[in-house]
Amino acid sequence: xSTNLSQLDxxxxxxxxxxxxxxxxxxxxxxIWIFLVSDTFTFSAFLIFYGAQRFAQPxxxxxxxxxxxxxxxxxxxxxLVFVGIMTFILIMSSVTMVLAVEAGHRNSRKEVIKWMIxxxxxxLTFLGxxxxxxxxxxxEGFWFGAIPDAYRGELEQSSIQFxxxxxxITGFHGFHVTTGIIINIIVLFMTLANVxxxxxxxxxxxxxxxxxxxxxxxxxxVFTLFYLV
Amino acid sequence: MGICVYFILFSLIFKDIIMATDNxxxxxxxxxxxxxxxxxKKKIWTVFYYLLALTCIExxxxxxxxxxxxxxxxxxxxxxxIVLTLIKAYYIIAYFMHLKFERLGLVLILGLSLILIVxxxxxxxxxxxxxxxxxx
Numbered sequence: 001x002s003t004n005l006s007q008l009d010x011x012x013x014x015x016x017x018x019x020x021x022x023x024x025x026x027x028x029x030x031x032i033w034i035f036l037v038s039d040t041f042t043f044s045a046f047l048i049f050y051g052a053q054r055f056a057q058p059x060x061x062x063x064x065x066x067x068x069x070x071x072x073x074x075x076x077x078x079x080l081v082f083v084g085i086m087t088f089i090l091i092m093s094s095v096t097m098v099l100a101v102e103a104g105h106r107n108s109r110k111e112v113i114k115w116m117i118x119x120x121x122x123x124l125t126f127l128g129x130x131x132x133x134x135x136x137x138x139x140e141g142f143w144f145g146a147i148p149d150a151y152r153g154e155l156e157q158s159s160i161q162f163x164x165x166x167x168x169i170t171g172f173h174g175f176h177v178t179t180g181i182i183i184n185i186i187v188l189f190m191t192l193a194n195v196x197x198x199x200x201x202x203x204x205x206x207x208x209x210x211x212x213x214x215x216x217x218x219x220x221x222v223f224t225l226f227y228l229v
Numbered sequence: 230m231g232i233c234v235y236f237i238l239f240s241l242i243f244k245d246i247i248m249a250t251d252n253x254x255x256x257x258x259x260x261x262x263x264x265x266x267x268x269x270k271k272k273i274w275t276v277f278y279y280l281l282a283l284t285c286i287e288x289x290x291x292x293x294x295x296x297x298x299x300x301x302x303x304x305x306x307x308x309x310x311i312v313l314t315l316i317k318a319y320y321i322i323a324y325f326m327h328l329k330f331e332r333l334g335l336v337l338i339l340g341l342s343l344i345l346i347v348x349x350x351x352x353x354x355x356x357x358x359x360x361x362x363x364x365x
Contacts, residue, residue, distance in 0.1 A: 023335045033335070037342050044346045048353045055357030056364070064296055080291055087284060095277045098325045102268055206327075213325045217318055224314040228291055229307050
């Protein structure tokens with residue numbers, strides 16, 4: 001066979017002729033990175049519009065007053081506590097994800113399963129908290145384009161912007177968390193079915209992990225811009 | 230100017246490619262060099278404590294200073310919040326998302342678009358304050 005090979009068909013090994021992988025990442029990992037960059041654009045567009053509104057409006061509803069309840073515990077006077085718990089849960093699930101990735105590097109199937117389950121639990125808890133937060137705000141009268149009567153008057157225009165943007169951006173983030181959980185569950189079942197064991201590498205955990213960390217990263221920004229600033 | 234930035238970035242990428250070929254042999258799987266994991270369990274928890282500490286600082290500022298009235302809500306506090314957020318974002322991207330341990334070429338490819346987003350942010354904030362002054 002080798003006698004039939006022309007010189008052009010020979011495998012190139014030189015540094016400048018394709019013999020070396022310039023970025024040194026696997027195809028799927030590069031693609032998930034590119035996807036995350038495009039997703040960054042979407043979230044940036046939302047958050048930049050939010051920022052531009054904050055600059056444009058002469059006033060803005062006080063987040064310490066809007067987000068001051070803890071569901072089932074107290075209605076008033078505890079700003080930031082509930083969202084603090086949510087933030088902690090999401091950072092925690094990011095840590096368990098990175099521990100799953102680390103276990104994947106050591107090809108330790110048992111630990112990958114353990115940490116993936118914890119990650120999924122963390123994600124579901126966060127989603128539940130967000131549902132409670134949404135239900136509470138909806139109960140108060142905030143919804144897409146709708147505000148409680150107490151905010152009519154001077155604050156009306158900025159409050160409508162606030163509530164629409166809040167539900168759109170946290171909703172879009174919650175959608176990402178939901179898909180992240182679904183993907184995590186799929187990957188957990190693949191691990192249970194020994195797919196990666198047969199493949200010889202747990203790289204898929206790393207790719208899913210990238211997506212999950214991105215979700216956490218977006219929340220860091222949403223938290224600062226909606227609850228603190 | 231944009232073209233200049235591109236040239237600088239690409240020369241950095243190529244420099245990285247040339248330099249990186251001269252180091253020790255790697256194990257090659259599917260044409261992808263397996264580099265060191267870079268993150269031990271201990272390091273993961275260290276980064277977690279950094280993130281937790283940064284969030285706690287944000288809470289102390291928000292509840293201890295702003296809510297009790299020691300500091301005014303305003304530019305200074307907002308800048309502190311945003312700087313703390315960016316530090317948190319750096320830790321998540323660099324360590325959790327492992328970008329610090331990737332090739333410089335990949336870092337630059339992904340980072341370039343983020344630099345342009347910062348430009349976009351500045352533009353729209355200027356636009357926003359213009360609207361605030363002239364319309365509302």
